[in-house]
Amino acid sequence: MVDYITRDGVALLQVNNPPVNALSHNVRAEIKNGLDEAGQDKQIKAIVISGKRSFIAGADITEFKSGSYSEWPTIIDLCDLIESSGKPVVAAIKGFALGGGHEIAISCHYRIAHEKSKFGFPEVDIGILPAAGGTQRFPRLVGLEAALDLIPSGRHIGAAQAFKLGIVDKVVRGDAVEEAVKFAKSIAGEPLVDRRTSQRPVMGAENAVSLRDAAVKLAMKKKKGMIAPIHCIKAVMGSLLPFEQGMEIEASEGFMLFTSGQMGALQYAFFAQRAAPKWSLPCGASFKTVKGRPIRNAAVIGAGTMGTGIAMAMLNAGIPVTLVEQDRKFLDKGVSLLKLLYAGSVSLRKITQDQCDAILSKLNTAVGYKSLTNVDLVIEAVYENMALKKQIFAELDRICPPETFLWTNTSALDIDEIASATRRPDKVLGTHFFVPAYHMKLLENVRGKLTSAETVASAQMFGTRIGKIPVVVGNCHGFVGNRMLHKYAHESDFLIEEGCWPEDVDMVAENFGLPLGPFKVRDLS
Numbered sequence: 349m350v351d352y353i354t355r356d357g358v359a360l361l362q363v364n365n366p367p368v369n370a371l372s373h374n375v376r377a378e379i380k381n382g383l384d385e386a387g388q389d390k391q392i393k394a395i396v397i398s399g400k401r402s403f404i405a406g407a408d409i410t411e412f413k414s415g416s417y418s419e420w421p422t423i424i425d426l427c428d429l430i431e432s433s434g435k436p437v438v439a440a441i442k443g444f445a446l447g448g449g450h451e452i453a454i455s456c457h458y459r460i461a462h463e464k465s466k467f468g469f470p471e472v473d474i475g476i477l478p479a480a481g482g483t484q485r486f487p488r489l490v491g492l493e494a495a496l497d498l499i500p501s502g503r504h505i506g507a508a509q510a511f512k513l514g515i516v517d518k519v520v521r522g523d524a525v526e527e528a529v530k531f532a533k534s535i536a537g538e539p540l541v542d543r544r545t546s547q548r549p550v551m552g553a554e555n556a557v558s559l560r561d562a563a564v565k566l567a568m569k570k571k572k573g574m575i576a577p578i579h580c581i582k583a584v585m586g587s588l589l590p591f592e593q594g595m596e597i598e599a600s601e602g603f604m605l606f607t608s609g610q611m612g613a614l615q616y617a618f619f620a621q622r623a624a625p626k627w628s629l630p631c632g633a634s635f636k637t638v639k640g641r642p643i644r645n646a647a648v649i650g651a652g653t654m655g656t657g658i659a660m661a662m663l664n665a666g667i668p669v670t671l672v673e674q675d676r677k678f679l680d681k682g683v684s685l686l687k688l689l690y691a692g693s694v695s696l697r698k699i700t701q702d703q704c705d706a707i708l709s710k711l712n713t714a715v716g717y718k719s720l721t722n723v724d725l726v727i728e729a730v731y732e733n734m735a736l737k738k739q740i741f742a743e744l745d746r747i748c749p750p751e752t753f754l755w756t757n758t759s760a761l762d763i764d765e766i767a768s769a770t771r772r773p774d775k776v777l778g779t780h781f782f783v784p785a786y787h788m789k790l791l792e793n794v795r796g797k798l799t800s801a802e803t804v805a806s807a808q809m810f811g812t813r814i815g816k817i818p819v820v821v822g823n824c825h826g827f828v829g830n831r832m833l834h835k836y837a838h839e840s841d842f843l844i845e846e847g848c849w850p851e852d853v854d855m856v857a858e859n860f861g862l863p864l865g866p867f868k869v870r871d872l873s
């Protein structure tokens with residue numbers, strides 16, 4: 349799991365634990381063995397830590413449940429061993445240096461990074477904090493302000509920004525490992541005293557109170573309902589104390605999170621989100637046995653809120669889309685809404701004008717279905733009316749080539765009945781997007797009785813391609829998402845009957861952590 353390679357006086361410890369080089373117990377033990385071996389070998393003058401393919405994406409998240417994250421040697425032990433090494437240790441970073449991987453990197457004496465590498469502390473999003481000294485070493489490396497920005501937000505940054513902040517010493521275009529080995533040779537024997545991050549002072553300490561207050565305010569706005577950001581901030585503030593005392597604060601703040609229900613829930617969600625796209629059917633079909641067909645172009649029927657949102661989700665992924673209406677007036681209204689939303693993204697600097705123009709160049713419009721003779725996929729997104737949907741599907745079935753997938757955006761209607769209006773029920777499937785469809789991650793792919801495995805595979809591939817978390821569900825009233833939301837909507841309505849105002853109900857739901865309260869969501873639909 350960790351290859352030990354010697355190169356002309358340099359020991360290269362290369363982590364090889366696919367898929368992301370997580371710091372599982374065996375990996376930690378082998379890194380420790382490698383450090384010991386390199387420390388004892390008189391021929392070795394410097395050490396390089398790297399990862400095959402990518403650096404290290406952090407602790408092995410499965411170990412937080414099993415408990416083995418706390419088995420010796422822990423990531424804390426490794427960081428201390430690395431930092432206190434008498435021989436210089438250089439991190440060679442390509443790909444991701446996240447969480448515990450980032451903590452290992454900042455415990456090294458030098459860091460050489462490939463220009464495309466990424467850095468971050470995503471612990472906050474799985475309900476914990478960088479508990480291997482990250483909250484103490486990072487402020488010492490980048491200053492209090494940057495640490496209070498990056499640790500509670502969990503934001504990833506690129507190599508260029510990491511260089512600006514002082515996280516990395518050199519950014520390279522070529523092979524980071526080769527550069528790091530060369531660099532390690534060149535600094536072997538130099539004093540390391542000012543290279544030990546834990547020994548540095550924290551910059552920005554004079555503004556500690558205002559920086560802390562601003563960080564708390566931002567965390568409460570951006571990560572509503574989450575407890576980890578506040579514990580992250582408290583731990584980072586501990587870095588103003590001597591290192592050992594700060595480590596104690598980090599441990600006590602960490603303890604509260606490691607024993608919290610939120611940690612369990614967020615880590616469950618982490619793995620569930622990755623499991624959902626991997627579908628399988630009762631007949632045994634799955635991605636292992638069935639290939640999906642890539643969608644080269646598509647049409648969306650209906651330029652209302654859902655239709656334009658779905659069109660945007662596809663355009664954002666670079667899929668050419670024809671937006672179709674029966675009436676020019678409705679079509680123009682939908683296109684204006686879509687353009688307004690993109691203009692908003694430009695003014696908020698989420699995309700540049702050039703990117704906006706490139707996206708819109710892939711949008712076509714049509715009145716009526718006649719032009720849909722060469723599309724891989726049609727998603728119908730008109731209002732929920734079975735008779736209307738069946739009429740549209742019958743017409744699409746006549747016009748579109750026989751291999752075209754015909755999918756319906758519905759939150760409740762029977763997919764089998766809609767499919768019965770066509771001669772290709774195997775290519776009919778429900779796509780249940782959630783409002784706003786260009787933003788919400790969940791996509792329910794509803795499988796009818798006759799939907800083929802190829803159609804399901806294509807829909808799952810398509811969902812991932814447009815940045816959604818696609819999940820295959822059965823064809824029943826409300827599918828899965830709405831059956832869950834049903835209870836929530838009922839309780840919200842009861843509160844109104846009992847005298848609450850809709851805005852009060854929304855406020856409570858939003859303070860709990862939901863991006864929009866139930867009544868605001870209904871206003872959007």
Ligand SMILES: CCCCCCCCCCCCC/C=C/C(=O)SCCNC(=O)CCNC(=O)[C@H](O)C(C)(C)COP(=O)(O)OP(=O)(O)OC[C@H]1O[C@@H](n2cnc3c(N)ncnc32)[C@H](O)[C@@H]1OP(=O)(O)O
Nearest residue numbers: 370405406407408409418422447448470479480602603622
């Ligand atoms: C207080 C009491 C203490 C007692 C004493 C204890 C002392 C010990 C303290 C220890 C402190 C530890 C502090 C450190 C904590 C951490 O590091 S937490 C982890 C932080 N890192 C992350 O959150 C990164 C998570 N991963 C990702 O964001 C992405 O995977 C990626 C790296 C950006 C790559 O993305 P992509 O290419 O899209 O791949 P994915 O589909 O997301 O993942 C591929 C498969 O890998 C699995 N996986 C990913 N990351 C991890 C991980 N860190 N651990 C385990 N598994 C991981 C993922 O589930 C996928 O698996 P499959 O679905 O099976 O393919």
